[in-house]
Amino acid sequence: SAVISQKPSRDICQRGTSLTIQCQVDSQVTMMFWYRQQPGQSLTLIATANQGSEATYESGFVIDKFPISRPNLTFSTLTVSNMSPEDSSIYLCSAGKGGGYEQYFGPGTRLTVT
Amino acid sequence: GESVGLHLPTLSVQEGDNSIINCAYSNSASDYFIWYKQESGKGPQFIIDIRSNMDKRQGQRVTVLLNKTVKHLSLQIAATQPGDSAVYFCAEGWGAQKLVFGQGTRLTINP
Numbered sequence: 139s140a141v142i143s144q145k146p147s148r149d150i151c152q153r154g155t156s157l158t159i160q161c162q163v164d165s166q167v168t169m170m171f172w173y174r175q176q177p178g179q180s181l182t183l184i185a186t187a188n189q190g191s192e193a194t195y196e197s198g199f200v201i202d203k204f205p206i207s208r209p210n211l212t213f214s215t216l217t218v219s220n221m222s223p224e225d226s227s228i229y230l231c232s233a234g235k236g237g238g239y240e241q242y243f244g245p246g247t248r249l250t251v252t
Numbered sequence: 253g254e255s256v257g258l259h260l261p262t263l264s265v266q267e268g269d270n271s272i273i274n275c276a277y278s279n280s281a282s283d284y285f286i287w288y289k290q291e292s293g294k295g296p297q298f299i300i301d302i303r304s305n306m307d308k309r310q311g312q313r314v315t316v317l318l319n320k321t322v323k324h325l326s327l328q329i330a331a332t333q334p335g336d337s338a339v340y341f342c343a344e345g346w347g348a349q350k351l352v353f354g355q356g357t358r359l360t361i362n363p
Contacts, residue, residue: 142295169349180341181296181353230295239284239345243295 140165140233142244150250151221158217159247161231166211169234171241172204174227181230187214221251264360271332275325275342275354282344286351287316287327291338299327299340329359337361 141164151157161170169188173181185193185206193206208214218225228248232241265271277285283304288296302309302316302325309316315328325342339358343351 139298171350180355183350183352186348186350232295234349239349239351240286240298240301241351242298243288245293245295 140167140235140242142231142233142242144229144231144244144247146247147245148248148250150252153222153251155221156217156219157221157249158215159229159231159249161214161216161244163212163233165235167233167235168211170208170214171232171234172206172214172216173230173232175230175246176227184216184229218249221249223251225249226251261355262358262360264362265332267334267361267363268331271329271336271359273327273329273340273357273359275327275357277323277325277342277344277354278352279344279346280320280323282346284345285316285318285325286343286345287314287325288341288343288353289336289338290341290356296341332359332361334361334363 143162145160171186172184174184175181183196184199184204185195187193187206187208189208189211203219205217228246230243230246232243234241286301287299289299290296300311300314300316302318307318313330317326329336337360339356341356342354345351
């Protein structure tokens, strides 16, 4: 398994600003993922962050809005840019080890945009 | 406990009873399935997984059943405890090691 931490755990931001969320894994992992979860709803994959290459974004998510960095095998950041109230959500990162599908999740970052 | 059908958002069971949570998945090419438990304010926690070449897998107090014919997945929790109260998500995976999550079921354990 893997232990994943996220910072910040929550934040309240003004519209038009940007927030960068950090995700740290306690061991080296091949793949990291970023999800969004609206309150009371399921998880939606934003992008896959691979070390040494650009992130792969899912339909409906673009790099200009959600730039991602993956500088090494234990760390990734997601930036939510030019925020609007519609970006209020929980943002979760996860890590996948080896070649399987099993993913381990961080505790999430609760973002409120006013 | 009772089987409550597909995509039911909530399920309430008495403490000590068995519960069954159901999930319909979308992709017949999915070859890997996971059940996650998410408690309030926390990230999803891995419970159990199953590959498409299996139809049943057991863990501690949990059993996952896979019916590929009708693309149905279920999670059985035996002798439910208050700590089992959470939202349970099924997830399916194929190809690029991504997971697609189902809508989730909120399980409430009544004392």
